[in-house]
Amino acid sequence: MSTLLIHDCDPGIDDAVALLLALGSPELELKAVTTTHGNVSLRRTTRNALDLLAFAGRPDVPVHAGAAAPLVRAPVYAPEIHGQGGLGTVTLPEAGQPVQAEHAALALIRLAQAHPGQLSVCATGPLSNLALAERLQPGVLASLKEIVVMGGSLDTGAPKLGNVTPHAEFNTYADPHALRVVLESGADVVLFGLNLTRQVRVTRERIAALSALGTPAAQLCAGMLNGYLDMIEVRDQKVGALHDPCTVAYLLRPELFEVRSARIEVHLNEDEQLGMTVLAQGEPNVRLAVSADEDGVYALLSRRLG
Numbered sequence: 001m002s003t004l005l006i007h008d009c010d011p012g013i014d015d016a017v018a019l020l021l022a023l024g025s026p027e028l029e030l031k032a033v034t035t036t037h038g039n040v041s042l043r044r045t046t047r048n049a050l051d052l053l054a055f056a057g058r059p060d061v062p063v064h065a066g067a068a069a070p071l072v073r074a075p076v077y078a079p080e081i082h083g084q085g086g087l088g089t090v091t092l093p094e095a096g097q098p099v100q101a102e103h104a105a106l107a108l109i110r111l112a113q114a115h116p117g118q119l120s121v122c123a124t125g126p127l128s129n130l131a132l133a134e135r136l137q138p139g140v141l142a143s144l145k146e147i148v149v150m151g152g153s154l155d156t157g158a159p160k161l162g163n164v165t166p167h168a169e170f171n172t173y174a175d176p177h178a179l180r181v182v183l184e185s186g187a188d189v190v191l192f193g194l195n196l197t198r199q200v201r202v203t204r205e206r207i208a209a210l211s212a213l214g215t216p217a218a219q220l221c222a223g224m225l226n227g228y229l230d231m232i233e234v235r236d237q238k239v240g241a242l243h244d245p246c247t248v249a250y251l252l253r254p255e256l257f258e259v260r261s262a263r264i265e266v267h268l269n270e271d272e273q274l275g276m277t278v279l280a281q282g283e284p285n286v287r288l289a290v291s292a293d294e295d296g297v298y299a300l301l302s303r304r305l306g
Contacts, residue, residue: 010038010125034104054095066104067128088227152277168275202240
């Protein structure tokens with residue numbers, strides 16, 4: 001049986017690679033792509049999602065635009081990593097298909113009700129859309145099969161270091177209040193923090209191997225990832241991380257990752273620790289990914305993009 005999936009995202013280079021991996025995997029039935037503010041503005045993330053689906057020959061997958069801003073704080077973006085357009089140095093032909101009129105949060109509620117206990121959500125941006133859906137329809141997130149989230153950074157498997165502040169990962173920092181809503185929803189959350197995703201490194205050698213596959217999808221991913229490394233090398237960082245695709249890889253091959261039950265809390269105070277995630281005592285509220293088979297993730301990516 002295929003996994004019914006919503007990809008909630010803010011494309012974004014690594015979101016784009018994750019989406020192309022999902023589209024190249026017949027085990028996943030992509031019911032919708034929902035977009036949010038994040039790496040770039042909502043207008044731009046939505047345009048990127050539409051263009052990526054057209055590039056992949058899947059204009060049939062509906063795109064629903066969602067939150068243009070976090071629940072509480074002002075939006076933050078990451079053009080220094082993803083470029084002004086969101087896909088680094090890559091520019092795609094503009095898709096002809098329109099965005100759906102239905103808001104992303106309403107689409108999530110509708111699809112969850114249509115497929116109780118069967119719908120998975122892969123969330124690779126700020127969690128604003130999921131939190132809005134939970135506020136509009138309490139219990140909707142707990143009715144999902146699972147929510148696989150890229151967010152946070154923990155002291156498990158690697159040092160707990162942020163990528164937007166010394167303490168916080170970008171998606172969590174961009175809407176920490178939304179993460180709190182999701183963590184308190186009772187949903188089955190699988191959390192991929194920086195401590196995990198930094199175990200799946202992006203290097204020029206890995207990119208060259210993808211490019212050598214020769215397919216349009218592989219070469220697009222290679223082009224975006226090369227642009228990503230160019231961006232971070234300016235910031236004196238030599239090795240990147242394949243953050244968002246780890247979530248889709250988990251849906252396809254969970255045995256590539258070790259997960260443990262844990263309780264995670266997020267700091268909401270408006271200080272230097274805003275958005276910091278910490279391991280806490282008490283009843284577990286996530287399954288936390290703690291280790292990855294790096295070669296296995298790239299082998300899976302190569303098979304599906306190739």
